[in-house]
Amino acid sequence: MLIQNSEPRIIIALDFPDADTALSFVKSLDPAQCRLKVGFELFVAAGPTLIEALQTRGFEVFLDLKFHDIPNTVAGACRTAAALGVWMINVHASGGRRMMEAAREALEGEGKRPLLIAVTVLTSMDDAELEACGIGRGVDGQARFLAGLTQESGLDGVVCSAREAPVLRQELGTEFLKVTPGIRPRGSEAGDQKRIVTPADAIRDGATHLVIGRPITRAQDPSAVLAAIHQELLGLET
């Protein structure tokens, strides 16, 4: 399949401390070229008003709040998040099958619902850190296990590293979303990310969406970096 720009695969992580900074940043962006991700930092500061402001400007929003609680609480949070009209929301797969099913059921019958995905293993973690949390099967094994559980629970896809994308594509299919943070264009700093992959390699390996924060948001010329990434992806065969 040839990569098209009709469905923007790049999701820019707006990890900013307040609404003014975020809104000023998005002025140079085109909603046809990217989606936006709002996480804890910005949502705690600016809340639903900011989500509405971004959507009014034409952007689809991934509300990345990674819900992880008992099934009833997560179901309520998903219902409330869906009411904001966002494109995508997420939970932690390690919350378990009952929690993920409750999240999915909470979105049923609500008309146009957001995509619901689950975080497998954070891209900032490696085998050693996972082992230190008492999980000995390694990042690959744990991501595969949780991604399988996520699909069985009826969700639309997972957050994973693009390093796991090939095996997840093989085991769970191409329709099951693989939303991949830890994307680093060649030469950019890894920062706190451990499992990094370049944009082109990620798409080639089966990532359906690329989450990119600091390499774009902290660049001297964010639009130029975004354009370069689009160029890197143009005409790529997957």
Ligand SMILES: O=c1ccn([C@@H]2O[C@H](COP(=O)(O)O)[C@@H](O)[C@H]2O)c(=O)[nH]1
């Ligand atoms: O496993 C995960 C899940 C979420 N994230 C989020 O993605 C972005 C990545 O930002 P960068 O600046 O490109 O590192 C950030 O908002 C994280 O909260 C993740 O990195 N890994």
